[in-house]
């Protein structure tokens with residue numbers, strides 16, 4: 001994606017989803033981490049940009065409003081899923097958060113059928129029922145792509161940090177004290 005294309009997509013998303021982007025709840029998701037050091041808010045924006053880029057590149061003639069708004073709200077669960085009360089196997093965040101995101105989004109926005117499907121099915125195949133619309137497939141694909149790149153980036157950054165601060169394997173050189181040499185006087 002060229003820089004010009006990305007700038008155009010960002011401008012279009014701002015025009016279409018201004019109400020979501022500048023809402024208190026959406027902005028609060030910048031405090032909740034998604035993958036590595038990427039917040040849920042930044043992740044959702046990246047998924048929206050990527051989904052629009054895929055749709056335009058492949059000329060899929062999608063409902064772009066649904067893609068933009070659905071992608072921005074696809075992880076609208078509004079909690080930190082790493083916190084002890086939400087983390088762990090018993091909470092099954094991966095399975096439950098699409099339903100929670102949809103419930104939250106419906107309280108605040110008048111969603112179209114496509115937008116509801118995008119939010120509810122974006123974790124497919126974890127959420128057994130497959131997406132119904134091409135817009136939902138595009139966001140599902142974009143979410144998987146963005147999540148993978150975010151996780152890989154985090155792993156690479158963690159490895160670089162570990163390498164940087166690892167103890168050096170170079171041998172330690174110690175300068176020894178010079179020995180005294182006894183010189184005998186000539187008589």
Ligand SMILES: [Fe+2]
Nearest residue numbers: 074075122123
């Ligand atoms: Fe998600």
Ligand SMILES: [Fe+2]
Nearest residue numbers: 047074075143
């Ligand atoms: Fe996501």
